[in-house]
Amino acid sequence: MRFAYLGSGSRGNALVVEAGSTRVLLDCGLPLVEVDTRLARLGLVASDLTAIVVTHEHGDHIGGVAKLARRNQLPVWLTAGTRAAWKAAPDEWLRTLTPHRHLTIGELDVMPYPVPHDAREPCQYVFGFEGRRVGVLTDAGSVTPYMREVLSGIDALLLEFNHDRAMLMNGPYPSFLKQRVAGNKGHLSNAQAAELLGSLDISRLQHLVLTHLSETNNTPEHALAAASDVLGAQPDWLVCAHQDAGLDWRHVN
Known part of the structure; x- marks a missing residue:
């Protein structure tokens, strides 16, 4: 089992999860030309994909899904609200899915779970x-007990470290946007994500990927420092996914 990011951030998100001959694309907020270019970096073409799974309807997650699905005749799984x-x-x-209910896509078990975000029926996923x-968690403004339960004891965690709160509040965003990002249905701050991480059973963790970093209100150094404080070190399996460079294949052993 392995995974890789085509891109992660407010200008477009896309993640590939592979198990055996199954390759699922989680979200696609990128133009088709970028999808093709970034898949090629991973040694793939779009016809290698089995399906697309969607978290929610915001453009940085869904903007390229329709064109990619039609061009390559790919099923798209999403909630009824999305x-x-x-x-x-x-x-x-x-294809409509229901949060809390497992589904099988090829060789992958897919577990959707609901999250608090300002979309119609957003959810995130654990792939088995x-x-x-x-486990994947982005685009959530707060943490629920069920989210902690779902993400505890997993082998790889792809976790939103969206913003440094001080940078956000002192930065250039207008007031309404600052309140949206920092709100209970916005995005996780470094401190919120670190608190969640500290509450989980991470005894099996092989990979911790910090995702959806704001290019305006965060830096990789801020995010890595927050995660490292919880872990007590900065291991080589702690990395950031980037907006343009994405993240190369990471294997789950």
Whole structure:
């Protein structure tokens, strides 16, 4: 089992999760030309994909999904709320999922779970294969007990460290946008993500990837320092995913 990011941040998100012959793309907020270029960096082409799974309807997560699905005839899995809110939805390729209910895509077990974010019915995912689990959490303004339960004891955690609160509040964003980002249905700060990390069972953790870093209100150094404080060190399996460079393949052993 392995995973890689095509890109992570407010200008577009896309993650590939692979198990056996199954390759799922989680979100696609990138133009098709970028998708093709970044897949090629990973040794893939779009026709290698099995399906697309969507977290929510915001453009940095869903902007490229319709064109990619239609061009490559890929099924798109998403919640009923996301489907209702998505004006460009390619209806012929859509498959509806229910949070809390597992589904199987090829060789991958996919567990969606709801998160607090300012979208219609947002959810995040844990991907499983032969006893190994990769958990993804971005685009959540706060942490629920169920989120802690779902993400505890996993093998790889891909976790939003969106902003440094001081940088956000002292930065250039207008007041309403600062309140949205910092709100209970916005994005996780470094401190919130670190607190969540500290509450989890990380005894099996092989990879910790810090994702969805704000280019305006955060730096990799701030995010890595917050995570390292919780871990007591900065191990080589702690990395940031980047907006343009993404993240190369990481293997879950």
